[in-house]
Every structure is written in C-alpha cells, then in structure tokens.
Amino acid sequence: MVRHIGQVSTDAFTVLAEPTRRRILDQLRDAERSVGELVDGLGVSQPAVSKHLRVLREAGFVTCRTAARQRIYRLDPGPLRAVDGWLDPYRRLWTRHLDALERHLDSQEQ
C-alpha cells in the first residue's frame, strides 16, 4: 500500500542481517576508513566489500567522501537510531521485569 517514488532503500533490519555488514559498521565505529582498509581485516574480496558498502550507503548507514584516489566511508547514526527507536516499546519488557523484581525484593525487606 505504500507508494515509493524512487528506489526503495532496503530496510534497516535487512541491512543488519548480514554479518559482514555488521563487521563493517564495527570497523567504522571508531574511525572512518577507506575501502582498502575495510577489505583488510574483513577477509572478503574487494568487490564484495564495495557491494556491502553500496547497500549500507543506500540505506543511510554510511556516507562517503572522495579523498584523492580513495573513498573514505563514515558511519551515519541515523538508521541505528531508528532501530533503537523500534526497540523502544519493547524495552518495558525488561525494565518492567526489573521493576517487578525490585518490588519483590522490597517486599522481602524487613
């Protein structure tokens, strides 16, 4: 029912489902990196990495800038915040559990 004008960017969970992509995000967590740097330490071919980067880019997880002959990729927090937001209504499941536990412990006090 939802109309999309242009390209439908893959949804965040689908993007995160790929282990290699999560490892890429891990690598970008602390610093931005060139494609070559990502290829080393991932143990995957360069084309594979480039394809994952494209997916990540189109879903907004990363941005890239050109520096000389390299492309430097950088993490964008947006989609991860969205996932965080999706989790929000579920969070009470465990915080409430904690609350209940606390009440229980409180009732045990004397």
Added chain:
Amino acid sequence: MVRHIGQVSTDAFTVLAEPTRRRILDQLRDAERSVGELVDGLGVSQPAVSKHLRVLREAGFVTCRTAARQRIYRLDPGPLRAVDGWLDPYRRLWTRHLDALERHLDSQEQ
C-alpha cells in the same frame, strides 16, 4: 571458529529482518496470543505463520505453552535485549552528537 553442537539457531538480526516476524512480535508485545489469533490480523496463511513462529521460537524470541487444543505464544525479551546490547557501543554516536551540540549551544550563550 565457533563450534555448535546441535542446530545453529538463526541469529537475532536475521530473524528480525523478516517483516512478518516483526509484526508477530508487535502483536505479542501487549499480550500472549494463540496461533489462530496471530493468523487473523496478519493476512498470511496459517502454515506460514507457524513457520515464522518456529523460527522465532528457535531463536528464543518467543516461548509457547499448550492450552487445550491451542498453543499460546508469548514474547521472551532475551534476544531483543541482546540487540539492545549490540546497539550499546553505537549509542555514543548520537549521544556524543548531542553533547557536541550542547557544547556548541553553550558556547553560543552570552
């Protein structure tokens, strides 16, 4: 390198990548439900729902108990907490941004 003894349970992100499964979780957020109740309101065939429930079960997202002829499914917070935990090191990306913004705004004050 990790050895698994029995069935390798699908990882949490892969499970969440499926929209129908997320809708099932949504439905279980407020109350436990039977398979039939889930089938209504999902618009998917009963076998499809059962298969998704199996995936969710094996990944620990839901538990089920038998009540008369029905199977009642209930949400288990475990794997969602794990996802929440995975997000943790990324969270500073936006909290830091906030910090930076605050510092900026502070510096603008007079």
Added chain:
DNA sequence: CGCTCATATACCTTGACGGTCATATGAATG
C-alpha cells in the same frame, strides 16, 4: 596522454528463504 592505483559494476552460480498446497500430529469430544 598513457599508466596505475583505488574502487565500482557486470555477470554468473549457488544457497537460503518465504509462500502455498497438501498432509501429518495430537488433543479434546461425543
């Protein structure tokens, strides 16, 4: 301007997954 380094794309093969239809299980019920 031809060469090379860094990255992206094309093409192909393979494997996993979701859906449906048909059928099996298994508990309640008459």
Added chain:
DNA sequence: CATTCATATGACCGTCAAGGTATATGAGCG
C-alpha cells in the same frame, strides 16, 4: 474410538541476495 479442531511439517516452487572472477570507471602521476 472416530471425528474434528488447532497447529505443525513436508514437498515444491520462485525469488533474491551473497560471493567470486573479470572488467569498467576514474582520479592522479610520470
């Protein structure tokens, strides 16, 4: 104990995505 209701499983099909190899693009350099 046969039947029926609720759910699970199996067989089959179509789709899609990931990985690899080969190749195209494109910026910098001699």
